Amino acid sequence: MKLILAIVKPFKIEEVKEALNAINVQGMTVTEVKGFGRQKGHTEIYRGSEYTVDFLPKIKIEAAVPDELVAGAVQAILKSANTGKIGDGKIFVLPIEEAIRIRTGESGNEAI
Numbered sequence: 001m002k003l004i005l006a007i008v009k010p011f012k013i014e015e016v017k018e019a020l021n022a023i024n025v026q027g028m029t030v031t032e033v034k035g036f037g038r039q040k041g042h043t044e045i046y047r048g049s050e051y052t053v054d055f056l057p058k059i060k061i062e063a064a065v066p067d068e069l070v071a072g073a074v075q076a077i078l079k080s081a082n083t084g085k086i087g088d089g090k091i092f093v094l095p096i097e098e099a100i101r102i103r104t105g106e107s108g109n110e111a112i
Contacts, residue, residue, distance in 0.1 A: 001096040001109060002070045006061045007033070007089040008081040013059045019076035020063065027112070028063040037087065056087065064096055064112045 008016055013030060020028065034055035065073050070093060077091055099111040 003094040003096050004063045004073050005092040006077050007058050010059050012081045015080040019080035023072045023076050025073050031060045033058050033060045066109045
């Protein structure tokens with residue numbers, strides 16, 4: 001099992017969700033986050049004053065997937081979240097040592 005953690009632009013969340021559902025990824029957690037990468041934010045002008053916006057709004061998606069779905073899930077996120085512009089986001093794949101469903105006590109792949 002792996003945990004796929006993806007940071008994407010907010011307007012891409014529906015496309016990513018549909019792409020993951022299409023390959024049978026059955027659950028995910030979505031969080032509104034703020035951050036920056038290489039672009040280090042941007043400057044805006046408000047009422048004639050220039051100021052820097054350091055932390056940009058993003059969406060963090062977390063999905064626990066069986067090993068056989070990892071490559072497909074990563075490709076689905078890449079295709080659906082890509083705009084070709086700076087700030088598209090990142091995908092991280094982390095190992096999961098154990099998963100347990102609280103309601104039934106199932107563990108491993110059955111828990112996800």
